[in-house]
Amino acid sequence: MPTPAVTAEGLEKRYGEVRALAGVDLTVDEGSLVGVLGPNGAGKTTAVRILATLLRPDAGRATVAGHDVMTEPDAVRAAIGLTGQYAAVDENLTGRENLELVGALLHLGRRAAKDRAGELLGAFALDDAGDRPARTYSGGMRRRLDLAASLVGRPAVLFLDEPTTGLDPASRIALWEVVEGLRRDGTTILLTTQYLEEADRLADRIAVIDGGRVIAEGTSTELKDRLGEDVVDLRIVDAARTPEAIGLLRELAAADPRVDAATGRITLPVHHGAGILAEVVRRIDGAGLEVAELSLHRPSLDDVFLALTGRSAEAAEAAREVAAPPRRGLFGRRRGAAATANVEPVPAVTTEVTA
Amino acid sequence: MSAATTSPTAAGLARRPVRRTPAWILTDSIAITRRNMLAVVRNPQLLVIDTITPVMFVLLFAFVFGGAIAVPGPISYVTFLMPGIFVQTVVFGGTNTAVGIAEDMQKGVIDRFRSLPMARSAVMIGRTTADLLRNLYVVAIMFTVGLVIGFRPTGSPLQVAAALALTALFGYAISWLSANIGLRSKSAAAAQGAIFLPIFPLTFVSSAFVPIATMPTWLQPIAEANPVTVVVNATRGLFLGTPDTGLVLGAVAWIVGLVAVFAPLAILSYRRRG
Numbered sequence: 001m002p003t004p005a006v007t008a009e010g011l012e013k014r015y016g017e018v019r020a021l022a023g024v025d026l027t028v029d030e031g032s033l034v035g036v037l038g039p040n041g042a043g044k045t046t047a048v049r050i051l052a053t054l055l056r057p058d059a060g061r062a063t064v065a066g067h068d069v070m071t072e073p074d075a076v077r078a079a080i081g082l083t084g085q086y087a088a089v090d091e092n093l094t095g096r097e098n099l100e101l102v103g104a105l106l107h108l109g110r111r112a113a114k115d116r117a118g119e120l121l122g123a124f125a126l127d128d129a130g131d132r133p134a135r136t137y138s139g140g141m142r143r144r145l146d147l148a149a150s151l152v153g154r155p156a157v158l159f160l161d162e163p164t165t166g167l168d169p170a171s172r173i174a175l176w177e178v179v180e181g182l183r184r185d186g187t188t189i190l191l192t193t194q195y196l197e198e199a200d201r202l203a204d205r206i207a208v209i210d211g212g213r214v215i216a217e218g219t220s221t222e223l224k225d226r227l228g229e230d231v232v233d234l235r236i237v238d239a240a241r242t243p244e245a246i247g248l249l250r251e252l253a254a255a256d257p258r259v260d261a262a263t264g265r266i267t268l269p270v271h272h273g274a275g276i277l278a279e280v281v282r283r284i285d286g287a288g289l290e291v292a293e294l295s296l297h298r299p300s301l302d303d304v305f306l307a308l309t310g311r312s313a314e315a316a317e318a319a320r321e322v323a324a325p326p327r328r329g330l331f332g333r334r335r336g337a338a339a340t341a342n343v344e345p346v347p348a349v350t351t352e353v354t355a
Numbered sequence: 356m357s358a359a360t361t362s363p364t365a366a367g368l369a370r371r372p373v374r375r376t377p378a379w380i381l382t383d384s385i386a387i388t389r390r391n392m393l394a395v396v397r398n399p400q401l402l403v404i405d406t407i408t409p410v411m412f413v414l415l416f417a418f419v420f421g422g423a424i425a426v427p428g429p430i431s432y433v434t435f436l437m438p439g440i441f442v443q444t445v446v447f448g449g450t451n452t453a454v455g456i457a458e459d460m461q462k463g464v465i466d467r468f469r470s471l472p473m474a475r476s477a478v479m480i481g482r483t484t485a486d487l488l489r490n491l492y493v494v495a496i497m498f499t500v501g502l503v504i505g506f507r508p509t510g511s512p513l514q515v516a517a518a519l520a521l522t523a524l525f526g527y528a529i530s531w532l533s534a535n536i537g538l539r540s541k542s543a544a545a546a547q548g549a550i551f552l553p554i555f556p557l558t559f560v561s562s563a564f565v566p567i568a569t570m571p572t573w574l575q576p577i578a579e580a581n582p583v584t585v586v587v588n589a590t591r592g593l594f595l596g597t598p599d600t601g602l603v604l605g606a607v608a609w610i611v612g613l614v615a616v617f618a619p620l621a622i623l624s625y626r627r628r629g
Binding site: 052053054074075077078080081082084085086087088089090091092093097101102104105106107133149150153 | 382383393398
């Protein structure tokens with residue numbers, strides 16, 4: 001039976017009126033990779049910060065590598081690596097110096113810190129750039145260096161907080177390969193992401209988080225079974241006849257079809273989408289309905305949310321912003337103002353059928 | 356990437372037992388100081404600004420106001436001014452601490468440090484120490500430029516050294532005040548603005564640039580009580596070889612007092628951050 005490397009029970013955290021975490025329960029088995037999936041503001045980062053001892057929870061308890069995050073923070077820190085949303089590298093230091101600094105602060109000893117830095121530069125294809133200041137690095141290189149820095153102490157548990165947010169597709173895939181390598185080597189990884197595709201590819205299990213709570217948990221397959229492997233989006237020209245269209249299509253769906261009230265778009269989770277698409281068209285056409293929009297794609301985070309909560313991830317985020325006005329720091333810049341800038345459309349495989 | 360280099364169980368680097376020792380404060384502070392000094396050395400622009408700004412101040416005050424500001428006694432305005440410029444510059448230098456800390460927080464570097472099993476005080480100590488070293492460099496430059504344009508300290512080498520040390524240590528005390536503001540700021544720009552709010556009046560309502568007797572009567576008691584005045588007057592006496600023991604002790608008391616209050620406060624709020 002696998003031992004849990006990370007456990008969280010009823011974690012709560014409040015910022016004034018805002019409830020960032022409303023009781024998070026989470027388990028990550030040793031050697032596994034758990035993806036925490038959710039929109040901005042769902043509480044992903046807060047949860048990671050608590051587990052990495054950067055933040056104290058208001059309630060609940062958590063252990064990492066067998067140590068309590070509240071009472072044995074140093075033991076936790078010695079066992080973990082953390083890579084945050086923004087590459088926390090020192091731009092003025094070279095890649096090598098960045099890694100050696102972390103080694104020094106881990107008290108590895110000069111020789112060992114030096115060797116480890118060299119080793120990691122090689123492993124992350126940064127040998128050539130190793131003696132250049134990190135400010136000359138590309139975004140992808142900075143993330144690699146940041147990840148390397150979190151591995152200096154050979155952590156048993158690695159926290160990756162939205163490691164690919166803001167990366168171009170090629171760098172994203174390169175980083176995925178690195179994470180997969182670490183996973184194969186036996187590192188326990190907790191990864192947060194806004195991208196279903198990312199969680200799908202990397203995670204053994206996925207926890208969907210919303211409103212500071214884990215609302216669904218399971219393997220990618222288990223979650224998709226609730227949802228269908230594909231999603232058909234459909235809009236009828238005559239919006240008044242939408243219910244009629246739903247009636248025709250309901251039996252093709254893997255889960256309940258949903259309608260977006262604002263746009264009239266019907267979202268139909270299905271299995272074996274390509275085969276079903278033809279049947280969808282036949283039925284709609286047969287009833288004399290005119291199609292305004294029809295597409296088939298893999299479920300996105302938005303679809304997961306729609307299926308789990310009945311509202312889209314974007315709506316969840318918007319609702320949160322209304323409910324939680326960004327806190328003002330003592331001197332100026334509004335907290336959380338930068339967070340929403342990172343939203344990118346979820347990459348989806350889309351087959352457009354224009355009628 | 357190769358499995359051998361990243362495996363947490365790979366041989367060659369045994370996990371160290373985690374027992375916090377007081378020695379960490381020293382070793383970690385040295386590591387952080389070094390890191391902060393590298394930032395100055397790697398930014399030629401910073402180094403140039405650090406060098407030119409004090410020189411500019413010295414030249415501006417000496418030549419622009421030099422003729423207009425009369426000072427009591429036989430000494431030249433340059434000799435009167437120089438100790439004031441030194442103190443003003445180290446106080447301004449102390450504001451770098453707020454900016455540096457705010458910048459590190461903004462960039463997530465502080466998160467990295469806080470996730471490591473290191474001495475928590477080291478991040479603050481390393482920052483203020485680096486800023487002290489930076490200030491020593493600046494004082495050395497100004498002292499040299501001062502000598503070139505007619506600054507003539509008449510005190511013994513020991514008295515001159517004591518004056519320079521007092522100046523630098525006052526900057527160090529201001530660094531700790533500055534650290535507290537940096538920790539509470541959300542950006543480097545905000546920190547810069549916030550720290551100058553107390554620093555400007557502190558520097559200018561003092562005996563740094565003009566004799567206090569030339570100020571309005573109501574302002575004089577404030578200027579007299581100002582720690583900048585105490586330190587400037589103490590160092591003036593030392594530079595001229597006529598040290599006033601009371602003033603020197605007063606300056607030392609201000610330095611010790613500021614550090615005693617603001618250093619624990621900064622380290623505590625760094626620990627509690629998040």
